[in-house]
Amino acid sequence: MKVVTGQVMQSMDKRAIGEFGVPGVALMERAGCACADAISKRFGDGAGRKAVIVAGKGNNGGDGFVISRILSQRGWEAPVLLLAAPQAVTGDAAVNLERLDSGVVTSLPQGLAGQEELIKSATVVVDALLGTGINSEVGGVYGEAIDVVNACGVPVVAVDIPSGIDAGSGRVLGRAVRAELTVSFALAKLGNVLYPGTELGGRLVVADIGMPQAVVDEAPGCEFMDRESARAIIRPRSVIAHKGSNGHCLVIAGSAGKTGAAAMAAQSALRAGAGLVSLAVPAALNPVLESKTTEAMTIPIGPEDKWHFLAGALGELLSVAKGKDAVALGPGLGTAPSTVYLVHSLLTALDAPLVIDADGLNAVAVAPELLLRRRGRLTLLTPHPGEMARLMGVSVPEVEADRIGCARDFATRFQVYLVLKGARSIVAGPDGAIAINGSGNPGMATGGMGDVLTGVIAALLGQGYHPFAAARLGVFLHGYAADLMAEETGTRGMVATDVQEALPRALQRLTVAEGGAAGTSIN
Ligand SMILES: NC(=O)C1=CN([C@@H]2O[C@H](COP(=O)(O)OP(=O)(O)OC[C@H]3O[C@@H](n4cnc5c(N)ncnc54)[C@H](OP(=O)(O)O)[C@@H]3O)[C@@H](O)[C@H]2O)[C@@H](O)CC1
Numbered sequence: 001m002k003v004v005t006g007q008v009m010q011s012m013d014k015r016a017i018g019e020f021g022v023p024g025v026a027l028m029e030r031a032g033c034a035c036a037d038a039i040s041k042r043f044g045d046g047a048g049r050k051a052v053i054v055a056g057k058g059n060n061g062g063d064g065f066v067i068s069r070i071l072s073q074r075g076w077e078a079p080v081l082l083l084a085a086p087q088a089v090t091g092d093a094a095v096n097l098e099r100l101d102s103g104v105v106t107s108l109p110q111g112l113a114g115q116e117e118l119i120k121s122a123t124v125v126v127d128a129l130l131g132t133g134i135n136s137e138v139g140g141v142y143g144e145a146i147d148v149v150n151a152c153g154v155p156v157v158a159v160d161i162p163s164g165i166d167a168g169s170g171r172v173l174g175r176a177v178r179a180e181l182t183v184s185f186a187l188a189k190l191g192n193v194l195y196p197g198t199e200l201g202g203r204l205v206v207a208d209i210g211m212p213q214a215v216v217d218e219a220p221g222c223e224f225m226d227r228e229s230a231r232a233i234i235r236p237r238s239v240i241a242h243k244g245s246n247g248h249c250l251v252i253a254g255s256a257g258k259t260g261a262a263a264m265a266a267q268s269a270l271r272a273g274a275g276l277v278s279l280a281v282p283a284a285l286n287p288v289l290e291s292k293t294t295e296a297m298t299i300p301i302g303p304e305d306k307w308h309f310l311a312g313a314l315g316e317l318l319s320v321a322k323g324k325d326a327v328a329l330g331p332g333l334g335t336a337p338s339t340v341y342l343v344h345s346l347l348t349a350l351d352a353p354l355v356i357d358a359d360g361l362n363a364v365a366v367a368p369e370l371l372l373r374r375r376g377r378l379t380l381l382t383p384h385p386g387e388m389a390r391l392m393g394v395s396v397p398e399v400e401a402d403r404i405g406c407a408r409d410f411a412t413r414f415q416v417y418l419v420l421k422g423a424r425s426i427v428a429g430p431d432g433a434i435a436i437n438g439s440g441n442p443g444m445a446t447g448g449m450g451d452v453l454t455g456v457i458a459a460l461l462g463q464g465y466h467p468f469a470a471a472r473l474g475v476f477l478h479g480y481a482a483d484l485m486a487e488e489t490g491t492r493g494m495v496a497t498d499v500q501e502a503l504p505r506a507l508q509r510l511t512v513a514e515g516g517a518a519g520t521s522i523n
């Protein structure tokens with residue numbers, strides 16, 4: 001599913017009207033109608049139902065006027081509380097304000113004070129205060145109105161986006177409405193799918209409002225990874241495939257106390273469909289990993305009494321990497337100076353597509369410019385916000401404040417593919433392309449989940465997926481496996497090996513035709 005910023009949606013609106021001759025008032029009619037349909041579907045129709053529409057003076061309010069008119073025709077009582085003088089309403093919104101029966105609209109430029117009882121008596125409150133036109137922090141009467149709506153205890157349906165959410169980032173601009181359902185128009189906005197906006201919006205429905213297809217197709221946006229997008233990436237496996245044709249991955253991982261990271265990365269690569277996995281570990285750890293893993297082939301590296309990789313392991317590792325389809329570097333490596341040195345040497349010497357995670361990233365953070373020496377070879381980094389902050393030399397809050405910007409900046413600057421992990425992981429390509437992952441749940445906030453993701457992405461690279469496809473499908477599959485686990489056992493107590501073991505089921509669900517309507521509801 002494509003998602004766009006609020007500004008892009010506003011320019012799409014202008015293009016549809018200016019270049020394609022679609023009247024703005026027709027777009028508004030369809031937008032209001034889609035909201036009214038969603039409300040009817042959720043609450044039914046007929047007498048005894050009351051929708052209180054809290055409207056601003058812009059076109060978001062205009063949609064609210066249409067909703068009032070349509071619900072009234074369906075037997076609802078649908079009063080509009082307009083936070084402006086009627087003369088302040090202009091354009092298409094004014095046309096629809098005119099169409100309302102007298103007595104339906106109460107003009108309240110001073111705010112909602114005194115309207116609390118009416119609002120509390122509603123079946124549903126419709127939030128039509130602010131949409132994509134929000135241009136500053138919300139205060140004054142709009143801010144107070146948001147507080148009243150949030151305190152009323154009645155289900156709220158947000159028009160386009162909860163008022164107060166920045167459509168381009170999902171940030172709360174001062175304060176924002178909390179809705180049960182959001183009906184967004186033409187395409188979802190970034191603020192509908194990124195936290196905290198996505199959580200405040202509740203369930204999201206994206207309604208077709210008759211935006212010309214060319215306008216939709218040509219709008220610059222990014223991909224929101226849902227089941228449909230994942231299905232579009234997965235390739236069928238040949239019925240005559242053999243282990244050699246499904247990719248041979250090399251995992252370089254492990255140090256004392258971190259054998260689990262190595263085992264999970266290797267096992268997850270197998271669970272994500274790798275044909276063969278070789279696991280290179282410091283020699284002293286080999287007996288542990290021999291017994292921890294079954295299908296993966298372990299390769300002891302370096303002196304028998306060493307529990308971490310030494311710089312001198314370069315030659316041995318390059319020779320085992322020869323002919324491998326993908327290499328995963330980093331899980332549980334530790335940060336011993338000789339290991340860091342080894343990672344630097346491997347960065348410039350390894351030819352195979354390379355996934356770098358965890359301590360591998362910590363080593364890269366010391367000298368990120370080494371990534372540029374991999375030019376022409378494929379490199380994919382999977383940092384969490386802490387690792388991203390170290391890579392960029394900024395603070396974690398700075399990363400969290402602009403996750404898309406940070407991921408895009410690093411990926412383009414160092415010509416790598418990058419997955420910035422966290423709720424709604426961001427995938428960035430060296431050309432600046434962005435995807436946002438839609439799967440996953442809070443049960444994944446435990447140790448080892450990153451090792452599983454590394455294995456999954458390495459397996460997909462090894463099977464020949466393009467790195468941007470491997471990263472997008474990898475993060476979706478990883479989160480989707482966790483979602484399947486959560487359906488069965490809930491999110492508390494979920495561990496990384498649960499997700500690892502659910503990977504085949506997730507892959508199967510994505511490759512077998514799904515029953516029921518695909519629909520446009522994403523959560
Ligand atoms: N795009 C489409 O395809 C379609 C879009 N449609 C709908 O139009 C919506 C966009 O409408 P829009 O552009 O009129 O902006 P909107 O969100 O109503 O707000 C602007 C008003 O709010 C004000 N204002 C701004 N910030 C504020 C603040 N912090 N605190 C207080 N006030 C603030 C600002 O006032 P100003 O600052 O300019 O004086 C201005 O008056 C979109 O979300 C969708 O619902 C559909 O009808 C059909 C198809």
Ligand SMILES: [K+]
Binds near residue numbers: 159162
């Ligand atoms: K709104």
